[in-house]
Amino acid sequence: MSFLEIKDVFMNYHSIEGETTVLDNINLKIEEGEFITIIGPSGCGKSTLLNIVAGLITPSRGEVLFEGEKMSTNLDQIGYMFQKDHLFPWLNLWENVILGLKIKGEYNHEKKSFIEDMLTSYGLSDFKNYYPNELSGGMRQRVALIRTLALSPRILLLDEPFSALDSQTRLMVCDEIYQIIKKAGKTVVMVTHDISEAVSTSSRLVVMSKRPSTIKSIFSLDFDSNYKTPLSRREAQEFRVYYNKIWKEIDVVEELKNK
Amino acid sequence: MLLKNLKISDEHQAYLKKTKKNQFMLTFTRVSILVFLILLWELAAVWGWIDPFLTSSPSRIVKSLITFYKEGILFKHIAITCFETIVGFVLGTVVGTIIAMMLWWSDFISKVFDPYLVVLNALPKVALGPIIIFWAGNGMASIIVMALLISTIVTIISVLSGFKSVDEDKIKLLKTFGASKLQILKHLIFPASVPTFISALKINVGLSWVGVIMGEFLVAKDGLGFLIVYGGQIAQLDMVMMSIIILSILAFLMYIAVAAYEKRIIRKY
Numbered sequence: 001m002s003f004l005e006i007k008d009v010f011m012n013y014h015s016i017e018g019e020t021t022v023l024d025n026i027n028l029k030i031e032e033g034e035f036i037t038i039i040g041p042s043g044c045g046k047s048t049l050l051n052i053v054a055g056l057i058t059p060s061r062g063e064v065l066f067e068g069e070k071m072s073t074n075l076d077q078i079g080y081m082f083q084k085d086h087l088f089p090w091l092n093l094w095e096n097v098i099l100g101l102k103i104k105g106e107y108n109h110e111k112k113s114f115i116e117d118m119l120t121s122y123g124l125s126d127f128k129n130y131y132p133n134e135l136s137g138g139m140r141q142r143v144a145l146i147r148t149l150a151l152s153p154r155i156l157l158l159d160e161p162f163s164a165l166d167s168q169t170r171l172m173v174c175d176e177i178y179q180i181i182k183k184a185g186k187t188v189v190m191v192t193h194d195i196s197e198a199v200s201t202s203s204r205l206v207v208m209s210k211r212p213s214t215i216k217s218i219f220s221l222d223f224d225s226n227y228k229t230p231l232s233r234r235e236a237q238e239f240r241v242y243y244n245k246i247w248k249e250i251d252v253v254e255e256l257k258n259k
Numbered sequence: 260m261l262l263k264n265l266k267i268s269d270e271h272q273a274y275l276k277k278t279k280k281n282q283f284m285l286t287f288t289r290v291s292i293l294v295f296l297i298l299l300w301e302l303a304a305v306w307g308w309i310d311p312f313l314t315s316s317p318s319r320i321v322k323s324l325i326t327f328y329k330e331g332i333l334f335k336h337i338a339i340t341c342f343e344t345i346v347g348f349v350l351g352t353v354v355g356t357i358i359a360m361m362l363w364w365s366d367f368i369s370k371v372f373d374p375y376l377v378v379l380n381a382l383p384k385v386a387l388g389p390i391i392i393f394w395a396g397n398g399m400a401s402i403i404v405m406a407l408l409i410s411t412i413v414t415i416i417s418v419l420s421g422f423k424s425v426d427e428d429k430i431k432l433l434k435t436f437g438a439s440k441l442q443i444l445k446h447l448i449f450p451a452s453v454p455t456f457i458s459a460l461k462i463n464v465g466l467s468w469v470g471v472i473m474g475e476f477l478v479a480k481d482g483l484g485f486l487i488v489y490g491g492q493i494a495q496l497d498m499v500m501m502s503i504i505i506l507s508i509l510a511f512l513m514y515i516a517v518a519a520y521e522k523r524i525i526r527k528y
Binding site: 054056075076078079080082083084086088090091099100102103104151 | 426428431434435438442447450451
């Protein structure tokens with residue numbers, strides 16, 4: 001029994017003009033502690049797949065299992081991070097971070113000190129009363145992560161979590177967020193279209209084909225143990241090798257020709 | 260965040276001085292125009308360029324104001340009009356928001372009522388005047404209904420579009436927290452729509468005045484609207500002009516109140 005299993009998932013979108021198959025029989029088993037990245041051409045249904053795992057959309061066919069049980073009864077195991085931080089501008093940092101707990105009615109003393117510890121270890125405790133527009137992009141993304149982690153999910157779904165940041169901040173924030181997630185021991189499913197980001201973070205990398213999407217191939221990434229963080233991985237010998245392999249696999253050139 | 264320098268450079272000092280001077284010139288010019296127009300009006304009447312019977316004049320307006328004040332009915336009329344406007348304005352905003360909430364709640368209901376809203380919005384509400392008087396009686400109720408009708412429809416349309424423009428991903432975020440529709444409304448839709456509310460308030464201030472004055476024209480019992488109509492009928496242009504000026508000042512004050520409220524609230528957005 002896998003930790004997380006995507007089983008025979010099909011997804012069709014309907015409109016008056018007709019029916020589009022987005023996901024065509026997706027099967028994937030994920031073990032606890034893995035960092036899985038799903039990569040593929042734009043419009044291939046990566047985000048759709050993530051939304052299905054999160055229980056936000058019901059697939060046309062198939063199911064998602066968490067430790068053998070239906071995901072839909074285990075939705076509190078899931079934390080979701082978006083492209084943008086989506087902090088609420090009318091709430092200060094602290095109020096933003098506890099929002100999820102408040103909605104679930106789980107905000108208590110124990111959780112409060114748990115969050116306070118997290119804020120302290122990620123250098124945010126002095127900014128508790130600051131409003132989002134007074135924080136930098138990197139800080140905001142960290143706050144968004146802590147808001148997600150406050151609910152103690154075991155699986156994190158990241159939907160292009162760094163794509164709204166500028167390229168230098170992006171590398172730094174990616175590195176920071178990666179280390180926070182690893183330290184917390186979470187299982188991650190990330191969607192991205194940035195190959196180098198995928199290679200620098202993942203333990204396994206799933207390449208999807210264009211629509212109707214199937215899983216084209218899965219790469220296990222093995223880095224020397226000296227390269228522990230995304231930033232250092234970029235310096236590893238293997239980085240370029242994996243990058244080129246995946247670049248070819250996605251077939252970007254082919255895709256552009258077809259357009 | 261602002262960096263506070265203890266020492267202000269000469270360049271900055273010059274900049275501050277210039278800004279202050281500009282601000283002063285702006286206010287000075289504005290006031291001058293007003294004073295000039297009032298003077299011109301008065302002198303034109305005194306020198307016989309215009310007929311004060313048709314145009315009135317500042318001094319005649321002041322005289323009329325004093326008469327009304329001495330008779331003790333000036334503040335009664337002002338109070339009645341203000342009361343009607345504030346009630347119409349508050350009710351219009353509240354009722355409009357409640358209806359917008361219901362339409363937001365159900366996409367189906369919202370689609371069903373869409374063409375009705377369009378027609379109601381386009382319909383000149385004053386056309387309903389006689390009907391309103393028949394139904395709500397020849398009194399304050401009719402006036403408030405008129406103000407309400409005018410401001411409610413606009414509120415519904417603008418608040419609903421505010422509700423609907425809230426970022427879908429933020430709604431999704433709350434759904435991943437397991438939020439109910441009511442929680443989404445409370446924690447996201449309402450606070451995110453505060454700027455929309457305020458712009459609706461600003462529009463409603465103006466529209467309530469329109470509704471109330473129109474109502475007072477029709478009912479013709481009390482209030483500044485009544486004084487305007489009555490003054491016209493008995494050829495007392497001083498009374499008409501006085502009422503219009505009081506009205507302008509009141510509308511301006513109410514707008515300033517809403518704008519000050521906006522400034523306080525909107526900072527975070």
